[in-house]
Amino acid sequence: MAKTNTGSVNRFYKIDGDKATRLKKDCPRCGKGVFMAEHKDRLSCGKCGFTEFSKKDNTKAA
Numbered sequence: 001m002a003k004t005n006t007g008s009v010n011r012f013y014k015i016d017g018d019k020a021t022r023l024k025k026d027c028p029r030c031g032k033g034v035f036m037a038e039h040k041d042r043l044s045c046g047k048c049g050f051t052e053f054s055k056k057d058n059t060k061a062a
């Protein structure tokens with residue numbers, strides 16, 4: 001994999017109506033440049049299969 005060295009980090013936010021949502025998150029396993037696919041309550045990496053559940057709505061224990 002080629003290294004990406006643009007020198008500056010863009011803020012990946014999308015303004016959607018009156019909401020600002022995070023556009024993409026990098027996979028913690030694959031690193032920068034590999035983005036997680038967004039699902040309703042989780043993120044998943046299509047490359048390595050890593051899944052990260054949303055943390056902000058985790059008040060109820062299942």
Ligand SMILES: [Zn+2]
Binds near residue numbers: 029031045048049
């Ligand atoms: Zn990954």
